[in-house]
Amino acid sequence: MSETAWELTTHLLGRRDEYEAATQHPFLLAAAQGRLPKEALGRWLSNDRLYIHSYIRAAAKLLGSIDLPQSVSDHETHETQLVDWLIEALAAVRKEERLFIDVADRYGLSIELGPSISSNAASTQSLKLPGLVMIEDIFSSVGRPQVSKGWFSTKELPPSSPIPWLEGAVTFWGTEKCYLDAWTWAKNKQPHGSTARDDADGGALRQEFIPNWSSPQFREFVDRLGRLIDSAVADFVERSEDKDAAFKAIVDRVEAKWLSLLAAEKAFWPDIE
Numbered sequence: 001m002s003e004t005a006w007e008l009t010t011h012l013l014g015r016r017d018e019y020e021a022a023t024q025h026p027f028l029l030a031a032a033q034g035r036l037p038k039e040a041l042g043r044w045l046s047n048d049r050l051y052i053h054s055y056i057r058a059a060a061k062l063l064g065s066i067d068l069p070q071s072v073s074d075h076e077t078h079e080t081q082l083v084d085w086l087i088e089a090l091a092a093v094r095k096e097e098r099l100f101i102d103v104a105d106r107y108g109l110s111i112e113l114g115p116s117i118s119s120n121a122a123s124t125q126s127l128k129l130p131g132l133v134m135i136e137d138i139f140s141s142v143g144r145p146q147v148s149k150g151w152f153s154t155k156e157l158p159p160s161s162p163i164p165w166l167e168g169a170v171t172f173w174g175t176e177k178c179y180l181d182a183w184t185w186a187k188n189k190q191p192h193g194s195t196a197r198d199d200a201d202g203g204a205l206r207q208e209f210i211p212n213w214s215s216p217q218f219r220e221f222v223d224r225l226g227r228l229i230d231s232a233v234a235d236f237v238e239r240s241e242d243k244d245a246a247f248k249a250i251v252d253r254v255e256a257k258w259l260s261l262l263a264a265e266k267a268f269w270p271d272i273e
């Protein structure tokens with residue numbers, strides 16, 4: 001088989017129906033067409049801000065689980081590249097949260113998740129989008145590689161398992177890839193001839209968010225993690241006596257997790273009128 005046969009990311013993206021459901025939603029179309037009122041956008045941003053908090057905690061757990069090389073000669077490994085990517089990701093999402101707050105202030109958006117966010121956790125939980133709750137559960141498993149057909153098994157992989165950080169890396173790549181492709185799809189749906197002053201949100205999405213979430217720089221950042229995942233998988237497969245069986249074992253580890261993530265991403269987009 002050719003080297004491209006061992007590209008795990010290509011295999012996962014082959015689930016087209018589930019992937020399109022996660023990245024092509026009526027909420028995104030309304031956003032592209034300037035039909036999202038400030039209240040609807042603010043509620044979604046309030047959930048996305050809590051997603052950032054969960055993302056940060058998961059990144060910290062994954063960083064803590066990575067075994068770095070002891071030898072100076074091995075200073076550029078898949079593990080060190082993953083550490084570099086995660087550190088960049090943490091800086092980027094903190095910058096993103098500051099952007100949320102700044103844009104909300106300038107465009108008159110409320111990004112508080114209800115009046116009781118600081119005093120009543122149960123009430124706050126009820127205001128979360130279903131997708132946020134699902135993604136928080138998924139992020140909670142990062143850093144604990146598992147051998148199961150579903151995401152929530154507690155049976156951990158033995159320490160000698162290949163690429164022990166794989167599930168966590170796929171989680172981060174998957175959620176960033178969905179975000180990138182969803183907002184790129186929205187950008188491509190923007191009508192010609194309309195202007196930001198016509199938009200129900202005052203132009204926040206058109207002028208601030210969509211350009212940021214569909215930028216070439218963001219695409220390269222996401223693709224870099226995808227290439228890292230594919231390289232690590234390909235190296236493992238090429239060292240294996242039965243390459244087909246080795247790749248299947250890798251796919252079996254992550255495929256159900258991937259589908260769980262796509263379901264969460266789909267549920268993260270609110271229903272709109």
